[in-house]
Amino acid sequence: MTRGATITEKILSAHxxxxxxxxxxxxxxxxxxxxxxxxxxMAIDYFNKxxxxxxxxxxxxxxxxxxxxxxxxxxxVALQDRMRDFxxxxxxxxxxxxxxxxxQLMIERGHVRPGQLVVGADSHSVQYGxxxxxxxxxxxxxxxxxxxxxxxxxxxxESIRINLTGALNPGVDAxxxxxxxxxxxxxADASYRALEFSGEGATSLKFEERMLLSNxxxxxxxxxxxxxxxxVTEAYLKDDTxxxxxxxxxxxxxxxxDLTIDLSSLSPRLARPPVDGAAAEIVxxxxxxxxxxxxxxxxxxxxGRKSDFERALNILKAGGRKHPCVQLIVTPxxxxxxxxxxSNGMLAEFxxxxxxxxxxxxxxxxxxxxxxxxxxxxxxxxxxxxxxGRMGNxxxxxxxxxxxxxxAAAVTGEITDPRSLLP
Amino acid sequence: xxxxxxxxxxxxxxxxxxxxxxxSSRRKRVTIDPDELRKFIxxxxxxxxxxxxxxxxxxVAGNNFGCGSAMEVAVTVVRAAGIKCVIxxxxxxAYYRNAINNGLLPxxxxxxxxxxxxxxxxxxxxxxxxxxxxTRNETLNGEALPSMMIEILNxxxxxxxxxxxxxxxxxx
Numbered sequence: 320m321t322r323g324a325t326i327t328e329k330i331l332s333a334h335x336x337x338x339x340x341x342x343x344x345x346x347x348x349x350x351x352x353x354x355x356x357x358x359x360x361m362a363i364d365y366f367n368k369x370x371x372x373x374x375x376x377x378x379x380x381x382x383x384x385x386x387x388x389x390x391x392x393x394x395x396v397a398l399q400d401r402m403r404d405f406x407x408x409x410x411x412x413x414x415x416x417x418x419x420x421x422x423q424l425m426i427e428r429g430h431v432r433p434g435q436l437v438v439g440a441d442s443h444s445v446q447y448g449x450x451x452x453x454x455x456x457x458x459x460x461x462x463x464x465x466x467x468x469x470x471x472x473x474x475x476x477e478s479i480r481i482n483l484t485g486a487l488n489p490g491v492d493a494x495x496x497x498x499x500x501x502x503x504x505x506x507a508d509a510s511y512r513a514l515e516f517s518g519e520g521a522t523s524l525k526f527e528e529r530m531l532l533s534n535x536x537x538x539x540x541x542x543x544x545x546x547x548x549x550x551v552t553e554a555y556l557k558d559d560t561x562x563x564x565x566x567x568x569x570x571x572x573x574x575x576x577d578l579t580i581d582l583s584s585l586s587p588r589l590a591r592p593p594v595d596g597a598a599a600e601i602v603x604x605x606x607x608x609x610x611x612x613x614x615x616x617x618x619x620x621x622x623g624r625k626s627d628f629e630r631a632l633n634i635l636k637a638g639g640r641k642h643p644c645v646q647l648i649v650t651p652x653x654x655x656x657x658x659x660x661x662s663n664g665m666l667a668e669f670x671x672x673x674x675x676x677x678x679x680x681x682x683x684x685x686x687x688x689x690x691x692x693x694x695x696x697x698x699x700x701x702x703x704x705x706x707x708g709r710m711g712n713x714x715x716x717x718x719x720x721x722x723x724x725x726x727a728a729a730v731t732g733e734i735t736d737p738r739s740l741l742p
Numbered sequence: 743x744x745x746x747x748x749x750x751x752x753x754x755x756x757x758x759x760x761x762x763x764x765x766s767s768r769r770k771r772v773t774i775d776p777d778e779l780r781k782f783i784x785x786x787x788x789x790x791x792x793x794x795x796x797x798x799x800x801x802v803a804g805n806n807f808g809c810g811s812a813m814e815v816a817v818t819v820v821r822a823a824g825i826k827c828v829i830x831x832x833x834x835x836a837y838y839r840n841a842i843n844n845g846l847l848p849x850x851x852x853x854x855x856x857x858x859x860x861x862x863x864x865x866x867x868x869x870x871x872x873x874x875x876x877t878r879n880e881t882l883n884g885e886a887l888p889s890m891m892i893e894i895l896n897x898x899x900x901x902x903x904x905x906x907x908x909x910x911x912x913x914x
Contacts, residue, residue, distance in 0.1 A: 337913075344914045346912065358812070368905065369901050370908075386771070394771075398771070441811070455835075457839065458813070458814035461840075461900070464904060470909070471910075510806065596763065597757075685768070687767060687771045706760045707786050708763075713766075
C-alpha cells in the first residue's frame, strides 16, 4: 500500500501541481504573502533589483506597519513611507500604524483560508497554521520573489506529529503547552520540519490557543505548525472563509517523529532569560517562585488577544491589586482586540489597576517601540521570544510565561504560580 | 558551482546564535543599509569580536546558526563585513535560504575540530562542499547544496537570478 500524505505534503502538492513528498524540492504558487515594516522596505529593494515593475497578484500582498507602531524617529518614518509609496503605486494591501500585528490581521481580516500556502517576511508567520494553512517565515528576498512571480520554491519538509491528549487544568495555558514542546524538541530535530498538531487535545483547543501553538512552532525551530480545520476554525474565521479547501492528514501518513503530550499533566512553565549566549532554559514555574519582577508585559502575537486579557484580568481581580513597584504594560494585538476589550469594560479595569495601554502592534516585544526595561530590570512577558536585548536593552532580563503567570507577577511583584490566585 | 573556492581565517562563535545577536533588531528600524549596520555586528553577543571581523574571515558556529527572526539584515550585515562563508553543523532554515539569496555560502559541516584562527579552505568537489582545515591538515565533507541553491548562488543571489530569468522554472 502506498503511504499516505501529511497536511504539509498535501498543501504543497496542491500548490505545485504534482504529487510531492518530503525531501523533494518544488515550485509552488503562493496564495498570500505578508511583510511588515521590519521587512517590507528591504523586500521593495529586492523587488526593484529583480527588475520588478508590477506585482503578480497585488491583492495577495499584505504590508503591515506593526514593528514601529508608532515610530519614534524620522528615519523609521522614512522606511514606512517607502511602503506607503509602493502601495499607492502598486495596489497591494497596507495596514496602517495602530491596526495591529500583521499575524493577527492576516487571520482576523480574512487574508488566509484553510488549505492555502502563505509566506510572511517574519518568522512568526507560522501562526496561520492554526487556520489549516501551510505558512512559513521567509526573508525579504524570498518575499520579493513572491511579489514578482506569485511563486516560490520549497523543499517539502518532513512532519513531526504532536499528538495532544487530555485537557488543560485551570491556571495552565496554551503557552505552557508551547513552552513544553520547545523544552522537549531539540532545534536539530525540529529544523526544516513542520509540526502537525493532532489528537483530541488539539481539537479541544480554542482557535486562539491554536494560534499560539502555531505561532511558537518557529521558536521550537520548525518550519511550520499546522492544525486540521474543523468547526472551531470555521467559527473563528466567520463568513470570510469556508472549509472548502481544508486538508487533513491521511491515516497512513508518515512522520519523522511522533510526540505525545498529555495536557492534563502540564503545570505552568517559564522560559528563563538566556545566560551567556545560550538558548533560554525552560523550567517549571515553581523553580523561580519569589524572583522579584519590575515589568509585566501583556501583548504580542502570542499573548495579546481578547482571551489572553480575560484570563490575565481574572487573576488581577482575584489578587485585588497591582503591586506598586511593577510597571504593567498592555498592548492589544489589533485595533479590533482593542475595541473588544474597550467595549466590554476590560480596558477600563486594566487602567484602574494602573496598566499602561499601548498602541496595537508589536510594541515592546522586540524593543523597537514602546516601553523599554531598564538595566538589570526583570521582565515577565506573554511574548514568544526572550533573546538577550530582545526588548531593547541587553542588560534587562526577560522571562516568558502565560498571561495568567504574568498577571500573577503583576499582583505580587514576584514570580508567582498563577494557580494560587485563581478566582 | 564551478569556480567556488574560498580561503580564510576561522572565527568562532557559539551554538544557537540568533539573528538578534548577529544584528540587533532595534538597529534596523533606523537603517537597512548593510554598511551602516556593520558597525553594530554582534554587539549584543560580543561587540569586540564583531569589530575584529575582517574581510575573508569565515564564521564557524555551533548548531542552529541564525535562529530566531527571519530578518535578512542578519545576512547582509555579515556580507558587509566582507565574509563570504559561514560553517555550522546546522542552520536555522530562514537564515540558510537568506544566505544563499545574498551570495553568502552556508556550509553544513561538523565544526568541533576547528579552532579560532585556523586557516580554512572551502572547495566544491564531486557534489560535496569540502572544508579543509589547512592548519590541522584535516578535510571534512560538508553537505551538498540543492541544485536550485547552486543556481541562485552562481547568479550571485536571488535578485540577480530573477533579473536574468524573470521567473522560477516550472519544475525543479
